[in-house]
Amino acid sequence: MTTTVTTAAAPAPAGHPAPDTAARRRRRATLLRWCFVAPAALYLLAFFGYPLVRNILMSFQHYTPHTFFTGESPFNGLDNWRAVFRNPLFVDSLGHTLVFTVGSLLGQFVLGLALAVFFSRRFPLSGVVRAVLLLPWLVPMVVSAVVWRKLLDQESGVINTLLMDLHLTSSAVPWLSSPDLALLAAILVNIWIGIPFNMVILYGGLQEIPRELREAAALDGAGAWRTFRSVTLPLLRPVVTVVLILGFMSTVKILDLILALTGGGPADSTQTLGTVTYQLSFQQLDFGQGAVVGNVLVLVSAVFAVLYLRANRSDFGQGK
């Protein structure tokens, strides 16, 4: 728009100098525009780009506790990668990450969807209750983990008190102290944390589906379940894709919940890629091996990032 003003003001017939100043002005305008974006772009490069590149380099370097005094971290080829892949803890943590992520997603999604469907009916207080239900998702994850650690405590936890009072179990369940149960307990807690997120997005998706379609199905004699399965669910699919991909990416990297709930134990039964990265880098101070596990974690997320961007472009970009 500024260019039209410029050409109008310039001595029209001269020809040569006008396009020159116009070009210069345009260049200055472009520069100014970049001044708006540059600070954020530089920050993103420093706090996301640099770590990603640096982690790849670090995974080929030898770090010891001395490195931070001497500054020496020589390149050591594939040593870190070999060491990590031979470490049984890495293989175990990969499995735990998978079970934790898939289990959490299933639980969060099914319960979130059920709540979303329930709340899309009209009844008094629906909005208020829906808003308050978000609280578990907004509370810091470490806080939730600490609260659940108390709830699930074998001796003094209220969950066991309840289970025993209702005669569902005869003795106190060692939720967090048994290697067989700790991962399940972590999954249950994470399901609780993730339900609101699933509910909110799926609820939004349900609101987009025209009411008439469901009413038409009902008039045609379809029952509630049939309508849900044949009309609602297919129309909801784009939103379902996004919710599951986003859920995957945020769940696969969870660290605070597990550290504060079980610390990776008992007997490493709740170690995940995140906790192993933390342990290798910040407890054993082997940042090279930590970087290897971190890179594996990035790789796993990247696969789903690609899926997300695909789904995002075709389905979720409703005009925004």
Added chain:
Amino acid sequence: MTAVPTRAPLVSPLTASSRRAVHTAAALAILAVLLFPLYWMLNIALQPGESLAATRWLPTSGGWDNFQRALSSQGGSLVTSLVVALGAVVVCLLLAAPASYALAQFRLRGGRAMVFATLITQMVPGIVIANALYSAYVDLGLVNSLLGLILADASLGLPFAIVLLRAFMVSIPGEVVEAALVDGANRFTAFVRIVLPMSRNALITAGLFTFLFAWSDFVFALTLNTTDDVKPITLSMYEYIGAHVSDWGAVMATAVVSAVPAAILLVVAQKYVAAGITGGSVK
């Protein structure tokens, strides 16, 4: 008088309203079950200390001791968290607002790439960032510093803020800014005087979420601090349960206090929260 209705309504008004009442009751029951852990947190915090054996179902008086103990041992960390979270909000909004405006309103070469990159950054695990950032921070002398943690925590909100603000600023009509430019303002003053006030609600939402993300941060607090100089409440509580698991009253009192920003966000910005979650699609 006995004019029979031509067609009996499928659902009589009475059953419709009673069905709604049943729904409300069910919703309240769901709420009670899902919020029970948070109720229990409050309940334990309000019980007098050392009542480990049997926690009552309702809070008794005398629990204020717990809050006193919590505040005296962790008050400093609460202040640290507050400073860090506010700092992160300032950094985040200073960076995000102009960038979002440019990405929404200017035709920029590479603009699309940057929006794309912003979406990607939301998927980078925090521990991976911390891994590389730590050694860079050692070189820059930013380990154990408030500034270092503020800068790192701002990264939790920045991509979200850009996505959210950009979505809002796309809808600002170009003519509004053009008019200011004609009146002699430059791009920057037009941005500050016109665009920012118009975007107030979006800025508040982005700021509140950034505050909450920074307040909830644990990974950076844990990894970028090796001494007790900078210890936000999440880290403080984590260390506290490691050392004093027996004093659950004080632990839960701290938990209650650290959940306050979430509760405030829910009350103050209720209508923006759901929009924020779906719009930003993070966490």
